[in-house]
Structure formats: C-alpha cells, structure tokens
Amino acid sequence: QQQVKQSPQSLIVQKGGISIINCAYENTAFDYFPWYQQFPGKGPALLIAIRPDVSEKKEGRFTISFNKSAKQFSLHIMDSQPGDSATYFCAAKTRGSNYKLTFGKGTLLTVNP
Amino acid sequence: DTAVSQTPKYLVTQMGNDKSIKCEQNLGHDTMYWYKQDSKKFLKIMFSYNNKELIINETVPNRFSPKSPDKAHLNLHINSLELGDSAVYFCASSQDLGDEKLFFGSGTQLSVL
Numbered sequence A: 001q002q003q004v005k006q007s008p009q010s011l012i013v014q015k016g017g018i019s020i021i022n023c024a025y026e027n028t029a030f031d032y033f034p035w036y037q038q039f040p041g042k043g044p045a046l047l048i049a050i051r052p053d054v055s056e057k058k059e060g061r062f063t064i065s066f067n068k069s070a071k072q073f074s075l076h077i078m079d080s081q082p083g084d085s086a087t088y089f090c091a092a093k094t095r096g097s098n099y100k101l102t103f104g105k106g107t108l109l110t111v112n113p
Numbered sequence B: 001d002t003a004v005s006q007t008p009k010y011l012v013t014q015m016g017n018d019k020s021i022k023c024e025q026n027l028g029h030d031t032m033y034w035y036k037q038d039s040k041k042f043l044k045i046m047f048s049y050n051n052k053e054l055i056i057n058e059t060v061p062n063r064f065s066p067k068s069p070d071k072a073h074l075n076l077h078i079n080s081l082e083l084g085d086s087a088v089y090f091c092a093s094s095q096d097l098g099d100e101k102l103f104f105g106s107g108t109q110l111s112v113l
Helices: none
Strands: A004-007 A010-014 A019-025 A030-038 A045-050 A056-059 A062-067 A072-077 A086-094 A101-103 A107-112 B004-007 B010-013 B019-025 B031-037 B043-050 B053-057 B064-070 B073-078 B087-094 B108-112
Touching (some): A004 A086, A010 A019, A019 A030, A019 A086, A019 A107, A030 A062, A045 A056, A045 A072, A072 A086, A101 B043, B004 B087, B010 B019, B019 B031, B019 B087, B019 B108, B043 B064, B043 B073, B073 B087
Parallel strands (some): A010 A107, B010 B108
Antiparallel strands (some): A004 A019, A030 A045, A030 A086, A056 A062, A062 A072, A086 A101, A086 A107, B004 B019, B019 B073, B031 B043, B031 B087, B043 B053, B087 B108
C-alpha cells in the first residue's frame, strides 16, 4: 500500500519555466513533509520541508504548497535551470515511536537549456 | 570530509554469496538507517538504529543482518544473495530519532548475477 503518491513520474521543462511536482497522502498522522533531491550517482539530499500548520514555504526558487484538507502538497521550482535536473522525492513522516520516513516514487525532472 | 560514507560503491557478486556493506558517519549523529532503492528508484527503509539499538526492522528477510559496533558505524551483511537483492543501498543518519533531516551516503550499487 503506497502511502505517498507522487506525480508525474517524469517531467521535461524548458529553462526558465516552472516545474511542478505533486504528492498526495492518506495517513492523517503524517506531520512532516520533506522534499529530497537526488542527482545521478548520489544519495538524496534534503531540499525543503513543511509542516501541516502552514500552507506554503519558500526557499529561494523552491516553494512547497500544502493543502491539509485535500491531503496534498506540491513542489514548485521557479525559473528552472539545467542544474535542477535530478530526481525529486516527496516524503512524509509521523510523530511517535516509529520515526519512519515514507517516500513517494520519485519524479525525474529534466530541464532543457 | 564526507559526512556519511559507504564502501564499496559498487559490488558485483554471484548468487548465493555473502557480502557486507560498511557505513560510517562523522556527524556525531545518534541515529543511522539503511534504505534500499530499487531499479524504479523507489526508496524504502530497511533498518534504523539509535545509539546502537535496533529501532525499525521493516520486514526485511533474515538474510539481511545489520550490525552497529558503535553509533558512528552501521554495517549491513547479506547472506545467500539472490537476484532480487540487486539494488542501490543507501546508508543515512540523523541527529537523533526525533530529528527529521536525514543525511544520505552516496550509495552502494549491488548487482547479483
């Protein structure tokens, strides 16, 4: 059972465009929603994260939008650059004794020059 | 200095063999993890250790045995390797069980022939 559903599976954007990746979750106990960025041959690295008490968080060109009632959150990359080409993973985590991070299936983003 | 380092980076072996992957973190973190990334890039937690104590074991076959000699090291030993074990294995660490930011190593690509 996939607890965090991510779409699209792949995305091609022109340089300067906006990249949008969406995630939906089912477990209302999730209380932390990070996005990880993974370049080929490297491990994932934390990009940006949000908690359900805010609807938006922005760090530079990267913004998370969070809709608690719809149980959805998305990553927006403004002014996308070729260097942003990577696989992006959304994830979710519950507070409690089992501190397990559940990942979405990933989105391969390609930004064309 | 690499924060989370894994060895080896590549591991090619025959079915039935036993192999080990080593992981070390120099961040002073208390919690370490093993994640498996399959050919479709899906990331799934296998184990987590906190101060050398096993916290999460995600229904991983008994052929996989993690060992944490101290809180800076978490090794993964795999017995009787099977074709389905082929994947990229990532070690990760976090400050403690409650810290949500994970630092990943660069991964070990295991190919079982």
